[in-house]
Amino acid sequence: MTMSPVSKWRRTIAPFPSSLQKTRQLRSDATLEAINRAADAKTPTLVLYNYPSFSGAFSALFAHLFHSHLHLPCLILPFSSVVPFRVEDLCFEGLKTCYFLDFIGPKGFSVELQRRTACNVISFDHRKATLAKIPPIDDYFGNVTFHVNVGKSSARMVCDYFSRQLRCTKSSDGNDAASSLLNSDDQCHMELLLNYLEDGDLRQWKLPDIRAFNIGISEWRSNLNCITNPHMYVQLLEMSIEKLINRGKSKLSTRTDLAIEYLNKPFKLRLGQGFYGECLGVRADTNPDLSDEIGKELSIRSAAAGLRPIGAVVFMQRKRLKVCLRSTDGNTDTSEIAKAYGGGGSPSSSSFIIKMDEYNQWRADNISS
Secondary structure, eight states: OOOOHHHHHHHHHOOOOHHHHTTOOOSOHHHHHHHHHHHHHTOSEEEEEEETOHHHHHHHHHHHHHHHHTTOOOEEEEEESSSOOOGGGGOOTTOOEEEEESBOOSTTHHHHHHHHHOOEEEEEEOOHHHHTTSOOGGGSOTTEEEEEOTTSOHHHHHHHHHHHHHHTOBOTTSSBOOSOSSOHHHHHHHHHHHHHHHHHHTTOOOSTTHHHHHHHHHTTGGGOOTTTOTTHHHHHHTOOHHHHHHHHHHHHHHHHHHHHGGGSSOEEEEGGGGTTOEEEEEEOTTOGGGHHHHHHHHHHHHHHTTSOSOEEEEEEETTEEEEEEEOOOTTOOTHHHHHHTTOEEETTEEEEEEOHHHHHHHEEEEOOO
């Protein structure tokens, strides 16, 4: 039986039972083939990006542009937390640098990969929760680097990083490298896209039509696998802010029309049996994805009815009763209620799970709209 290059290398550095080889959780046969080719070519650079994250995909684009400018071989792979790689899957001879884009990997993953391959590991992330996941400095050497900045999106950090690298690097033939990852036409366009991505990633929601943008771009999520979609980089470069916002507005209008149907029969909900006041609520079991639109409109109607400016959308989720709270009032914090019941969120948007018996004690008689 012929053994693949990856299998040969794994046998030399990390033996493991053949039964485990059969249960490797790689995303697809195409991914396995890509790793085999990289191992055979002793590709020096591996790029793993958070999938299916837009910040991860745009980060992968910038890594692709950098290596293409310099004609440097690299393997770029989507990394899914649902079907993750194992360290063994990525250990091949010749690996010198591995990038983690928009995530730092599962616990201990990057440190173990560095230990087994002696490669440099460089990670980028913007999430506050990531700070607590960075291992103690004593657990790894200087060739594992974590770039975590909660004030910048991962995509922007990666763009800045590879732009600097490009300016300081010469191509393999000795000529000066191009000074920019992007041409002048793409530069302004991409800067605006990064602004919108960052506004959403950092939960700032300040830019005009940011909600419509996020809804419009969400349709592209299924295209963010560069292995199954080899046109991903071109598609990302050609994305139009205007088209995405217009598409989002169209969907918002449709969603708003659907949400209105749920607003005809609101009921009064005694939050925490009245401890947190009262607000208007509805059941939306058949269309829970409209909870944001329904909740915000309910919060306005709740305030007009003399109740707290909160809208409560209640629905069954995996045999559990979920309550989503929304508020359009800047002085109202819905998360204090959610946290009291084991949930969480932001002041204007939060959710939690509640037992049916307790929910029934919160529920008042139906009232007219």
